[in-house]
Amino acid sequence: MQWLENAPHGALHIYTDGACSGNPGPGGWAWAVAPSGEPYGSGSERPSTNQRMEVRAVIEALRxxxxxxxxxxIVSDSTYVVNCFRQRWWQGWLSRGWKNSQRQPVANRELWEDLxxxxxxxxxxxxxxxxxxxxSGDPMNDLVDTLAVQATGT
Incomplete structure (x- = not known):
């Protein structure tokens, strides 16, 4: 698998976010297309975690x-999601048979496989x-954060 390092001109920017009320607790995810915020999507999972919802948001945006x-x-405030690709964590996970750098099973494997x-x-x-x-005041990040929090239903 390969991913681009830089955005080509004219690429569609999609912001994603996940939220959880408690961790674990009711979770919500959201995505929205920049710059207008439309279209967008959101949903929930109970119980869930912040990290699960961050990954789920990207899956649903891609779908x-x-x-x-x-x-x-894909624009995300989740280092968990972004570093998987930017720092190529996924390569280590696959080469170690879905074990992380501490030789423990990769958390949320089923979501990563879907992604x-x-x-x-x-x-x-x-x-x-x-x-x-x-x-940080980024309007699109604030929008998907609000949508994800609303999706938690809390």
Whole structure:
């Protein structure tokens, strides 16, 4: 699997976020297309964790854009999600048989497998992961945060 390091001109930017009321607790995820915030999607899982919801948000964003053939930029405030690809954690996980660097089972493996399936379906070099600082005033990040929190139902 390969992912682009930089966003090509004209790529569609999709912001994602996950939230959890308690950890674990009721979880919510959301995605929205920049710059307008539309279309968007959100949902929930109970019980869940913050990390599960961050990964789920990306999966659902990719599923919603399966027919979009141009590159996508997934913008997330989750280092858990972004570093998996930017720092190539996934390569180590696969080479170690789904064990992390401490030789423990990778958390949320079933979600990561779903995410990898979506990325493979999109094709090599069609997805970029970009980090944004959470709660820093970025309007799109604030929007998906609000949607994810609302989706928790709390």
């Amino acid at each position: 919603a854009h399966r027919d979009h053939l141009e590159p996508l930029v 990898f399936d979506e990325l493979v379906r999109r094709g090599s070099g069609k997805t970029v992961f970009q980090w944004v600082k959470g709660h």
